[in-house]
Amino acid sequence: xxxxxxxxxxxxxxxxxxxxxxxxxxxxxxxxxxxxxxxxxxxxxxxxxxxxxxxxxxxxxxxxxxxxxxxxxxxxxxxxxxxxxxxxxxxxxxxxxxxxxxxxxxxxxxxxxxxxxxxxxxxxxxxxxxxxxxxxxxxxxxxx
Amino acid sequence: xxxxxxxxxxxxxxxxxxxxxxxxxxxxxxxxxxxxxxxxxxxxxxxxxxxxxxxxxxxxxxxxxxxxxxxxxxxxxxxxxxxxxxxxxxxxxxxxxxxxxxxxxxxxxxxxxxxxxxxxxxxxxxxxxxxxxxxxxxxxxxxx
Amino acid sequence: xxxxxxxxxxxxxxxxxxxxxxxxxxxxxxxxxxxxxxxxxxxxxxxxxxxxxxxxxxxxxxxxxxxxxxxxxxxxxxxxxxxxxxxxxxxxxxxxxxxxxxxxxxxxxxxxxxxxxxxxxxxxxxxxxxxxxxxxxxxxxxxx
Amino acid sequence: xxxxxxxxxxxxxxxxxxxxxxxxxxxxxxxxxxxxxxxxxxxxxxxxxxxxxxxxxxxxxxxxxxxxxxxxxxxxxxxxxxxxxxxxxxxxxxxxxxxxxxxxxxxxxxxxxxxxxxxxxxxxxxxxxxxxxxxxxxxxxxxx
Numbered sequence: 001x002x003x004x005x006x007x008x009x010x011x012x013x014x015x016x017x018x019x020x021x022x023x024x025x026x027x028x029x030x031x032x033x034x035x036x037x038x039x040x041x042x043x044x045x046x047x048x049x050x051x052x053x054x055x056x057x058x059x060x061x062x063x064x065x066x067x068x069x070x071x072x073x074x075x076x077x078x079x080x081x082x083x084x085x086x087x088x089x090x091x092x093x094x095x096x097x098x099x100x101x102x103x104x105x106x107x108x109x110x111x112x113x114x115x116x117x118x119x120x121x122x123x124x125x126x127x128x129x130x131x132x133x134x135x136x137x138x139x140x141x142x143x144x
Numbered sequence: 145x146x147x148x149x150x151x152x153x154x155x156x157x158x159x160x161x162x163x164x165x166x167x168x169x170x171x172x173x174x175x176x177x178x179x180x181x182x183x184x185x186x187x188x189x190x191x192x193x194x195x196x197x198x199x200x201x202x203x204x205x206x207x208x209x210x211x212x213x214x215x216x217x218x219x220x221x222x223x224x225x226x227x228x229x230x231x232x233x234x235x236x237x238x239x240x241x242x243x244x245x246x247x248x249x250x251x252x253x254x255x256x257x258x259x260x261x262x263x264x265x266x267x268x269x270x271x272x273x274x275x276x277x278x279x280x281x282x283x284x285x286x287x288x
Numbered sequence: 289x290x291x292x293x294x295x296x297x298x299x300x301x302x303x304x305x306x307x308x309x310x311x312x313x314x315x316x317x318x319x320x321x322x323x324x325x326x327x328x329x330x331x332x333x334x335x336x337x338x339x340x341x342x343x344x345x346x347x348x349x350x351x352x353x354x355x356x357x358x359x360x361x362x363x364x365x366x367x368x369x370x371x372x373x374x375x376x377x378x379x380x381x382x383x384x385x386x387x388x389x390x391x392x393x394x395x396x397x398x399x400x401x402x403x404x405x406x407x408x409x410x411x412x413x414x415x416x417x418x419x420x421x422x423x424x425x426x427x428x429x430x431x432x
Numbered sequence: 433x434x435x436x437x438x439x440x441x442x443x444x445x446x447x448x449x450x451x452x453x454x455x456x457x458x459x460x461x462x463x464x465x466x467x468x469x470x471x472x473x474x475x476x477x478x479x480x481x482x483x484x485x486x487x488x489x490x491x492x493x494x495x496x497x498x499x500x501x502x503x504x505x506x507x508x509x510x511x512x513x514x515x516x517x518x519x520x521x522x523x524x525x526x527x528x529x530x531x532x533x534x535x536x537x538x539x540x541x542x543x544x545x546x547x548x549x550x551x552x553x554x555x556x557x558x559x560x561x562x563x564x565x566x567x568x569x570x571x572x573x574x575x576x
Contacts, residue, residue, distance in 0.1 A: 010321060010331070011164050011314045015157035015212060021487045022155055022461075025454040026299045033298060033357075043298070043357060055453045059491035068159060069321075069331060154465060154475070155458045165343045166317075169310040170443045177442060177501075187442070187501060199309045203347035213465075213475060299452050303445035303500060310443055356447060 001038060001133075003073035003093070004031035010068050018065040024101050025058055028090050031074040032105070035088075039129045050112040051123075056085065060103040064094075071095045078133040079104055083120040086130060145182060145277075147217035147237070148175040154212050162209040168245050169202055172234050175218040176249070179232075183273045194256040195267075200229065204247040208238075215239045222277040223248055227264040230274060289326060289421075291361035291381070292319035298356050306353040312389050313346055316378050319362040320393070323376075327417045338400040339411075344373065348391040352382075359383045366421040367392055371408040374418060433470060433565075435505035435525070436463035442500050450497040456533050457490055460522050463506040464537070467520075471561045482544040483555075488517065492535040496526075503527045510565040511536055515552040518562060 006027050014020040036042060046053065066072060073093050080087040085108045092101040109117040120127045150171050158164040177187060190197065210216060217237050224231040229252040236245040253261040264271045294315050302308040321331060334341065354360060361381050368375040373396040380389040397405040408415045438459050446452040468474060478485065498504060505525050512519040517540045524533040541549040552559045 009314070010158060010317055011166055013159035014154060015159065015161045016484060016486070017159045020155050021490065022454055022457040025457055025490075026297070029298055029454075052448060054448070054497070055494060057491070057493045058453065058457075059489070061489045062487060065486070153458070154461055160340060160342070165346065166310055166313040169313055169346075170441070173310070173442055196304060198304070198353070199350060201347070201349045202309065202313075203345070205345045206343060209342070298446060299454055301447035302442060303447065303449045305447045308443050 001035070001076070003075045004034045006030060006072045006074065008066050008068055008070045008072060013068050018067050019070075021060075021062055024060055024062070024092070024103065027072065027074060027092070028058065028060075028088075028103055028105055031076055031090060032088055035076045035133075039133075041126050041129060049123075051117060052110050052112075053107045054110065056106040056108055058103065058105045060101060062101055064098055064100045066094065066100050072100060076133070077135040078130055079135060081127070081130055081134050083118050083127075084108060084116050086119075089135065145179070145220070147219045148178045150174060150216045150218065152210055152212055152214045152216060157212050162211050163214075165204075165206055168204055168206070168236070168247065171216065171218060171236070172202065172204075172232075172247055172249055175220055175234060176232055179220045179277075183277075185270050185273060193267075195261060196254050196256075197251045198254065200250040200252055202247065202249045204245060206245055208242055208244045210238065210244050216244060220277070221279040222274055223279060225271070225274055225278050227262050227271075228252055228260050230263075233279065289323070289364070291363045292322045294318060294360045294362065296354055296356055296358045296360060301356050306355050307358075309348075309350055312348055312350070312380070312391065315360065315362060315380070316346065316348075316376075316391055316393055319364055319378060320376055323364045323421075327421075329414050329417060337411075339405060340398050340400075341395045342398065344394040344396055346391065346393045348389060350389055352386055352388045354382065354388050360388060364421070365423040366418055367423060369415070369418055369422050371406050371415075372396055372404050374407075377423065433467070433508070435507045436466045438462060438504045438506065440498050440500055440502045440504060445500050450499050451502075453492075453494055456492055456494070456524070456535065459504065459506060459524070460490065460492075460520075460535055460537055463508055463522060464520055467508045467565075471565075473558050473561060481555075483549060484542050484544075485539045486542065488538040488540055490535065490537045492533060494533055496530055496532045498526065498532050504532060508565070509567045510562055511567060513559070513562055513566050515550050515559075516540055516548050518551075521567065 008019050012019050012023045033043060071094065075091040077089045078086060079089040085106060087104055087106050090103040091099065094100050109119050111117055152163050156163050156167045180186060215238065219235040221233045222230060223233040229250060231248055231250050234247040235243065238244050253263050255261055296307050300307050300311045324330060359382065363379040365377045366374055367377040373394060375392055375394050378391040379387065382388050397407055399405055440451050444451050444455045465475060503526065507523040509521045510518060511521040517538060519536055519538050522535040523531065526532050541551050543549055
C-alpha cells in the first residue's frame with residue numbers, strides 16, 4: 001500500500017522553528033483513517049454499523065525534526081491483531097526516505113452502547129482484511 | 145466582570161516566534177463559555193435545555209503580537225442583542241494593558257431539531273441576563 | 289487557478305459533530321500558502337528574501353457546516369492590492385458546489401527588521417503577479 | 433507540588449463527544465512548562481542560557497475519557513534522570529480522583545548550536561533541582 005502523504009502546515013510549527021510534536025499524533029489518525037478506507041472499511045461504514053474505535057494508547061519516537069512545507073510519508077502496518085484489539089504501527093519518512101518518526105497506537109472496538117466488540121467473531125470480513133496487513137504473523141494470536 | 149485570563153502555551157506559537165493567529169479564535173470561545181457560565185447559563189444548562197449556539201461569523205483584528213508564556217486578558221461585551229441572534233465583542237489586552245486583539249463573533253440559538261430559537265420569547269431570563277451586558281443600548285433593537 | 293483541496297480530519301471536528309469553526313482560519317492559511325507557491329512566490333523564497341507577511345485581520349462567515357471526511361474546495365482571489373498591504377478573499381465550497389464559508393484576510397509585508405515593505409516598489413514582480421488575481425481592478429489603487 | 437490544572441475546552445472535543453486524544457500530549461507540555469517554572473527553571477531562563485529541550489518521545493495511556501468543561505489535574509514526577517536526558521511522568525486525574533490518563537515523555541538538552549548538554553556537569557543546580565523530584569532514586573544512575 002502507498003504511504004499516506006501529509007504536507008506540514010505553517011500552523012503546525014512552533015517557535016523552535018520545527019513541527020510541534022503533538023501534530024504527529026494527529027497525522028497518525030489521518031493515516032489510520034486513510035488506511036481503513038483503502039481497506040474498504042471507512043469511518044462512514046463503521047459508523048453505519050455502529051462501531052467506534054477509541055484510541056487506548058499511543059507511543060511516538062521523534063527521530064528527526066520536520067518543519068513547514070516538508071513532505072511526510074506515513075506507512076502503516078498492523079503490529080498486532082487480537083480478537084478484541086489491535087496495534088497499528090506508523091513509519092514516517094521524509095522525501096529522502098529518512099525516518100522522522102515511528103509510532104504505535106492501540107485500539108479496541110465498541111458498539112453504540114459501549115460494549116467491546118469481538119471483531120474476529122462479529123465482523124470476520126473486517127478482521128480478515130486487517131490480518132492481511134499484520135507484519136509478523138507470530139503476533140496474530142487467539143488470546144485477547 | 146473580571147476579564148478572562150489565558151496564558152499563551154508553547155504549542156500555540158508558530159515558527160515566526162509568535163502566537164499563531166488561529167488561536168485567538170479559540171480564546172474567544174474560551175472567554176465566551178466562561179462569560180455564559182458566570183451569567184448563570186453554562187453550556188451544561190444550555191445542553192440540558194436542548195439549546196445549541198453555533199458561530200455564524202467571526203472577525204478578528206490583530207493589533208500586537210503575543211508569544212509563549214504571555215498573559216492575555218479578555219473582556220467581553222454584548223455588542224448587539226436581537227431576539228434571534230447576538231454579537232459578542234472581545235477585547236484582549238496584555239499584562240501592561242496594551243490591546244493585542246479585538247474581535248467580534250455572531251451567534252444564533254437552535255433547538256435540538258435545528259430550528260431557530262427566539263430567545264426573547266422562549267428564554268426571557270437568558271435574554272434579560274444578556275441584556276445586562278449590552279454595551280450600547282441603542283443596539284438592542286426588536287428587529288431580527 | 290484550481291481551487292485548493294482540504295479533506296476535513298477527525299481531529300478537526302467538535303462535540304457538536306461538525307468541523308470546529310477555528311479550523312477554517314487554518315485552511316485559509318493552507319490555501320494562501322498554496323496560492324503564493326503556485327504564483328512562484330513560495331514561503332521558502334519569501335523567507336530567503338527576508339520577507340514575512342503577518343496576518344493583520346481575518347473575517348469569516350460560516351454558511352453551512354462541514355464535518356469529518358468532507359471535501360472542501362477553496363478558491364482564492366486578491367480582493368484588494370495596495371503598495372503596502374493586500375486583502376485575500378476565500379470562497380469555500382463542498383463537493384456539490386455549495387458555499388460552506390467565505391472569508392477575507394489582510395496582510396502586510398515586513399523585512400527582517402520589522403519595517404514595512406512597499407511591495408510595488410521593492411518587489412515589482414511579486415506585486416505584478418498578485419495584480420493578475422485582483423478580482424475587481426477598481427480596488428487596485430495607489431493609496432496605501 | 434500541587435497538580436497542574438487544565439479545564440477541557442470545547443475546541444478540544446471531537447465528534448465522538450469526548451476530548452480528542454492528541455490534546456493530552458499538549459497538556460503534558462503545559463504541565464511540564466509549569467513544573468519547570470515552579471522549580472525556578474522557566475523557559476525564559478532556559479532560553480536566556482541558550483538551552484532548548486526537544487521532546488524525544490511520548491507515550492500515553494488513555495484510561496477514561498474526559499470531555500468539555502471537565503477539570504483535569506496533572507501530577508508530574510521525574511521518572512528517570514540521567515546526565516544527558518530525563519523522563520518525565522504524568523498522572524492525570526479528574527475532580528473525583530479517577531485516573532484518566534498516564535503518560536511519559538523523554539527529553540534531552542541542547543545548546544544553541546544543537547550540541548547535547550551534559551546537565552549534571554554544565555548546570556548542576558538545574559540537575560539538583562530535578563533530582564528532588566525523582567520518584568525512585570534507583571533510576572538516578574550515572575550512565576548516559
